[in-house]
Amino acid sequence: KAGVTQTPRYLIKTRGQQVTLSCSPISGHRSVSWYQQTPGQGLQFLFEYFSETQRNKGNFPGRFSGRQFSNSRSEMNVSTLELGDSALYLCASSLFGPEAFFGQGTRLTVV
């Protein structure tokens, strides 16, 4: 059974640009969550989607948005990139409960 797949693995963007990250959950999983990991702030929750609806949202500015498609795949978008957005962005999928399985992440560098 394939795990959580995140693409791309690495990205370099310039300040002010926008970026879209993609996540394919484990087959059959309907919940997808996104987390930001930085050395200074650790792992922080961005948002969670279930059946194409955002169910939960963390304390991030509106520049961070996401969506989920009918096949449970999810995308995360960050607009007007800032240097501080450089981080490892992790996607996790869950079947029903809180047990979450993470992908390898997308390493975003903003220059």
Added chain:
Amino acid sequence: QQQVKQSPQSLIVQKGGISIINCAYENTAFDYFPWYQQFPGKGPALLIAIRPDVSEKKEGRFTISFNKSAKQFSLHIMDSQPGDSATYFCAASTQGTSGSRLTFGEGTQLTVNP
């Protein structure tokens, strides 16, 4: 209220020794407590998890001890091996109609010397 405090920040253990990592939480609504293991360049991998209705859970060399009254839980790694060298995160979450979100501790960098 939502924080999870983890200690120590780093830990060095000899091969065959016991590694102990501690976490404390404030939010009594948390009802699921997982531990994750993360190697460099990889995403966190779910190691073991516990719910507050049990005080201990063991899976192989990994044991979670849970103290509901003290709002603390810990991870014990028995017979630690160099391959266990990684960063370990505790986490906590609630599960309800508004979905779930994991609140993570700060992480513990474990080094097991051969």
